Amino acid sequence: MRVLLNETQLLDGVRQLAAKIDEHYQGRPLTVVAVMTGSVVLFADLIRMLSMPLRVGVIQASSYRGGVKAGELAVDTDMLLDLQGRDVLLVDDIFDTGRTLERLTKIVQDRGAQSVQSAMLLRKQRTHDVPIRPDFVAFEIPDEFVVGYGLDYRDMYRNLPYLAILDEDEIARTSETHAAAKPIDPQAVASGNG
Numbered sequence: 001m002r003v004l005l006n007e008t009q010l011l012d013g014v015r016q017l018a019a020k021i022d023e024h025y026q027g028r029p030l031t032v033v034a035v036m037t038g039s040v041v042l043f044a045d046l047i048r049m050l051s052m053p054l055r056v057g058v059i060q061a062s063s064y065r066g067g068v069k070a071g072e073l074a075v076d077t078d079m080l081l082d083l084q085g086r087d088v089l090l091v092d093d094i095f096d097t098g099r100t101l102e103r104l105t106k107i108v109q110d111r112g113a114q115s116v117q118s119a120m121l122l123r124k125q126r127t128h129d130v131p132i133r134p135d136f137v138a139f140e141i142p143d144e145f146v147v148g149y150g151l152d153y154r155d156m157y158r159n160l161p162y163l164a165i166l167d168e169d170e171i172a173r174t175s176e177t178h179a180a181a182k183p184i185d186p187q188a189v190a191s192g193n194g
């Protein structure tokens with residue numbers, strides 16, 4: 001594992017991100033929506049640095065389940081609060097293909113938000129799959145799979161206080177020790193072999 005950003009660098013980046021957001025909204029009330037689960041650490045740090053009146057909401061989006069490549073995007077809006085007429089800021093850890101942000105921006109617009117912007121800790125230096133771009137970004141990073149400060153590989157590493165690049169051999173090792181859950185075979189369960 002190679003450390004890309006240490007704890008101090010991350011907090012400095014989040015502080016600068018908060019300053020840009022504060023400057024943009026000029027004290028106007030804001031609804032901040034955490035894109036779970038990856039934004040959990042960033043979100044906790046960021047909202048304590050913002051100075052406008054805040055409402056806090058949550059949405060869940062997941063497409064990297066068990067791997068380093070995006071699969072089908074699943075979104076859960078059950079915990080999303082009312083957004084009608086609100087200025088909304090989506091907060092996420094990373095902008096990679098861009099598909100998550102594109103889908104969530106549409107969902108927020110469809111719920112009647114007055115404006116939708118986005119803040120990301122990281123943006124990968126790569127060609128993105130979508131025309132949309134985040135409005136506020138703390139760090140540009142190389143096109144490598146990163147973990148820590150909320151980002152996972154197979155649900156591990158989110159608690160690391162730093163951001164690190166996961167090497168190929170660590171990816172292989174974690175795959176063995178934390179195999180992704182296999183779907184249940186209903187026939188095997190019915191026959192008692194499940």
Ligand SMILES: O=P(O)(O)OC[C@H]1O[C@H](OP(=O)(O)OP(=O)(O)O)[C@H](O)[C@@H]1O
Nearest residue numbers: 036037038062063064096097098099100
């Ligand atoms: O730009 P994209 O290619 O769409 O990737 C970005 C998304 O990928 C990660 O979520 P993930 O699907 O891993 O779920 P998680 O937040 O539960 O870790 C991350 O938290 C972003 O939401």
Ligand SMILES: Nc1nc2[nH]cnc2c(=O)[nH]1
Nearest residue numbers: 096144145146147151152
């Ligand atoms: N953990 C992790 N999740 C991602 N989702 C999209 N890109 C990444 C990445 O580099 N690391």
